[in-house]
Amino acid sequence: MMHMIRMASLWACFAVAFGGSAPPDNIPRYTGPGSCSSPSCHGSVQPRTDNSVLQTEYSVWAVRDKHSRAASVLKNDLSKGIGRILDLRPDTSDKCLACHSLNVTEEQKSRSFDSDEGVSCENCHGPASNWLGPHTTRGWSYDRSVEQGMSNTRDLIKRSEICLSCHLGTETKWVDHQMIAAGHPDLYFELDSFSAVMPPHWKEPDADPWVEVRVIVIGEAVHLRENMRRIVRDTARFWPEYSELDCFACHHALTTAADSWRQNRGYAGRRAGNPAWNSSRYTIFKIILEQVDSEDARRLESALARTSALVSDVTADRRQVAAAAQNASEVADQAARRMADLRFDSSAALLLMKKISGNADWISNQGERSAEQAAMVLNSLVIAYCKNAKPAAAVQAQMKSTVGALFQLVENPSAYAPGSFASQLRAFNAQVR
Secondary structure (H helix, E strand, O other), X not given: OHHHHHHHHHHHHHHHHXXXXXXXXXXXXXXXXXXXXXXXXXXXXXXXXXXXXXXXXXXXXXXXXXXXXXXXXXXXXXXXXXXXXXXXXOOOOHHHHHHHOOOOOHHHEOOOXXXXXXXXXXXXXXXXXXXXXXXXXXXXXXXXXXXXXXOOOOOHHHHHHHHHHHHOOOOOOOOOHHHHHHOOOOOOOOHHHHHHHOOOOOOOOOOOOOHHHHHHHHHHHHHHHHHHHHHHHHHHHOOOOHHHEOHHHHOOOOOOHHHOHHHHHOOOOOOOOOOOEOOHHHHHHXXXXXXXXXXXXXXXXXXXXXXXXXXXXXXXXXXXXXXXXXXXHHHHHHHHHHHOOOOOOHHHHHHHHHHHHHOHHHHHHOOHHHHHHHHHHHHHHHHHHHHHHOOOHHHHHHHHHHHHHHHHOOOOHHHOXXXXXXXXXXXXXXXXX
């Protein structure tokens, strides 16, 4: 702590020398992860229990978080192969570095730092130059840091937006069908699952023990909203954009018509032969929203039925596609903001698990990506439920084992069998009491 105070004093002297409380031009700049690495700041090895932060954030990121190695994968053989097809060098191309590193202009840097440092502190927390020093001083609040350029990751909607800026894309960062065809993985996301894998390097400031459930539902809402906004952007850039479609509707193992679950299911809502919109960002959220706000659920269902039909028709007028997606994004945004203040308990968590697994046939027939999303959401709900409700050890083991089996059924998309996945969902449903 004394080191932090000395750092703050030095910063204060620097600020006085320039006649203000921030760098001379007050433009937020990026300082690099090394600025957070002191053992008395965020580079401690042992977590603190007497502070609002763990102080191990940098250490966890550097040693355990894949984000710290996001840039290094741009030099592996797969990335080189993608680069060869796209005629670029992944480890130097802005197209790749935009999401695999802290890739900012020289004017935005307060020091030189290496793109090989990967996705680091300021990718998520914002440029630190204006709040780095003062945020260690007595009486300085989190809100004041936000005013000075820190990203408000405590706001679950904003947190979701930050994650999805790469895990789904923005107007300056995207993974399109061309990149997927070249070998880049398709994008999927579930906020709580991805946060757990990082692993978390923060304390949730909210004392709500069921905050993970809010993370799940808000993450699903923002994911859908951002997908609709991406469709709007796609129509202005290049349309049809096949990455908006269900990849496996075309890229799946061929079999006889008698053995094809797709042909047996049929193609409700679209012409046979038209690939479906990738509805995985809606499949589970639809069920959640029906439990939270039935009127919003009806409005969103109507908006997305229109959007899905247009996206699945590659001959549709792009202006109509954009208008439908914009309308759906606004409904999803309203739902996300209503959910921001919700509070959950064991009964609500159980109800969500019961309702999701109770839609076994419908979810399974939406395809591989929807099944995968169901597995991630149920896994997150089970973890939150077991942590807070503390059911008997045998019950916990049974629920976790059944959800684990769901993941096994979506490991190989070519072998995906809706009947098997639905059967496993029903088995889980029977365990939820």
